[in-house]
Amino acid sequence: KQEVTQIPAALSVPEGENLVLNCSFTDSAIYNLQWFRQDPGKGLTSLLLIQSSQREQTSGRLNASLDKSSGRSTLYIAASQPGDSATYLCAVNPLGGADGLTFGKGTHLIIQP
Amino acid sequence: SAVISQKPSRDICQRGTSLTIQCQVDSQVTMMFWYRQQPGQSLTLIATANQGSEATYESGFVIDKFPISRPNLTFSTLTVSNMSPEDSSIYLCSVDRYNYGYTFGSGTRLTVV
Numbered sequence: 474k475q476e477v478t479q480i481p482a483a484l485s486v487p488e489g490e491n492l493v494l495n496c497s498f499t500d501s502a503i504y505n506l507q508w509f510r511q512d513p514g515k516g517l518t519s520l521l522l523i524q525s526s527q528r529e530q531t532s533g534r535l536n537a538s539l540d541k542s543s544g545r546s547t548l549y550i551a552a553s554q555p556g557d558s559a560t561y562l563c564a565v566n567p568l569g570g571a572d573g574l575t576f577g578k579g580t581h582l583i584i585q586p
Numbered sequence: 587s588a589v590i591s592q593k594p595s596r597d598i599c600q601r602g603t604s605l606t607i608q609c610q611v612d613s614q615v616t617m618m619f620w621y622r623q624q625p626g627q628s629l630t631l632i633a634t635a636n637q638g639s640e641a642t643y644e645s646g647f648v649i650d651k652f653p654i655s656r657p658n659l660t661f662s663t664l665t666v667s668n669m670s671p672e673d674s675s676i677y678l679c680s681v682d683r684y685n686y687g688y689t690f691g692s693g694t695r696l697t698v699v
Contacts, residue, residue, distance in 0.1 A: 509690075514676070514695055515692065515693060516676075516690050516691060517629075517678070517690040519687055519688070519689065519690075522686065522687035564688070566687075566688070572631075572634070573621075573634060574629075574680075575631075576630075577628060578627070579628055
């Protein structure tokens, strides 16, 4: 059974810092990996999708990497802003694609102004 | 990516009653997924709904408690039956857009009193 772990569980940093959020998964047989953002009491916003054949994806100040063989992904946030405060979720899509996503417990991020 | 309209966005319900949550997708999809997010927790898959067949439930979730309908390729409902305070959660529907990743509805925040 796939297990997804996110470290750290919580992070509070001053504005402007560069951040790295970590995600690890136990089964490397994945179709893709997706990073989401969730604001309190809200739904999920997709940030980045990395296919199993890819090593990284970038969108604006966000960069996500994937090392499938070692079961790891990182989300890099450059020049953090207070508006980046949210919970960041890593989710793995297994091969076959019909089983839904397996989520980590998330990293709760607070950016101090 | 697909747009999913989910309603209601929130509700407060009496214990012992039932609530039906609706999700409408702006394009046809084969499978729809229903998730639960308990307070302070990550997302857990409840079931997968295919049009024209019975939903497939994950371990710990049963049809009598969470009946699902999937009358066509753009619509699904999840009912939370005979509710107790332990059912207080955010419920989300989702679709897999394959090479574009998963898209989620905005969620239904349920409080059972």
